[in-house]
């Protein structure tokens with residue numbers, strides 16, 4: 001659970017400090033008050049990057065050189081320091097330097113905003129990446145296999161562009177096939193667990209890439225096109241309701257509802273394994289929802305997650321027991 005957050009020179013904030021005492025926190029304020037910035041700072045502490053920009057220098061308050069962020073989570077402290085002048089980025093876990101990758105694997109935390117939903121609506125890669133992150137956080141063996149797979153994929157790609165001989169590519173093909181098997185098996189088990197929890201005819205479909213490494217003609221095409229066509233990096237996930245793809249059949253509000261049902265199930269699967277509720281940061285949650293769907297979805301996700309949510313209108317949440325941060 002996120003317990004506290006403080007920052008210095010972070011975007012619009014000179015100095016701020018907040019406590020999160022309940023499972024549900026509402027951050028209320030007008031446009032530009034800094035609500036998204038609080039979520040950005042928390043996300044940065046745990047994942048090592050912003051969900052809005054690739055450049056940490058954008059997060060430094062205008063006219064200043066550095067920012068500092070401190071987040072309390074599950075009895076631990078994460079400090080982030082960034083200086084423009086020194087070009088220095090520092091991550092500390094409980095006062096000691098730590099690799100951000102290790103930190104991100106210790107504390108499951110997710111962000112959901114309108115932007116992410118729009119990507120999920122318009123492509124298939126975003127949902128694929130989303131499930132990969134979830135599985136990497138959920139299962140260390142998945143992460144290991146996926147990292148090994150990605151390394152082999154990179155090697156094979158560069159050999160294909162160099163038009164190397166089949167013999168030099170073959171060992172990488174074997175690694176890719178072996179790791180694909182592990183990865184696919186774990187994806188199937190995870191999706192099955194989610195589908196067992198899902199209600200209301202919602203369903204996650206995992207579809208394997210139809211092109212296989214062992215097929216000679218696929219390999220010939222790969223050599224010709226200089227790209228890797230076979231393998232589990234081209235598998236995809238789809239969210240269905242009543243056997244219809246969420247992206248093409250349902251209204252904006254319905255799509256959001258369906259996605260939150262899946263997210264709730266993901267949180268439950270996590271909770272069953274760790275005994276803890278992962279953290280869910282929600283930006284733009286109200287938009288596209290009518291009041292009854294807003295309440296329905298929030299009630300659901302609160303079963304599985306600690307929620308930190310931004311809003312311009314707290315009245316919409318009057319039925320809920322929350323900890324209020326007013327900006």
Ligand SMILES: Nc1ncnc2c1ncn2[C@@H]1O[C@H](COP(=O)(O)OP(=O)(O)OP(=O)(O)O)[C@@H](O)[C@H]1O
Pocket residue numbers: 010011012029030031032033034035036037038058059060061062310312
């Ligand atoms: N580097 C910076 N230095 C100073 N101010 C900044 C910096 N970057 C962004 N800001 C300002 O910080 C303010 C807070 O932005 P933020 O996105 O957190 O607001 P918000 O409360 O989420 O607003 P909305 O309700 O519109 O989503 C904005 O007015 C923005 O212009």
Ligand SMILES: [Mg+2]
Pocket residue numbers: 035036037283310
């Ligand atoms: Mg905002």
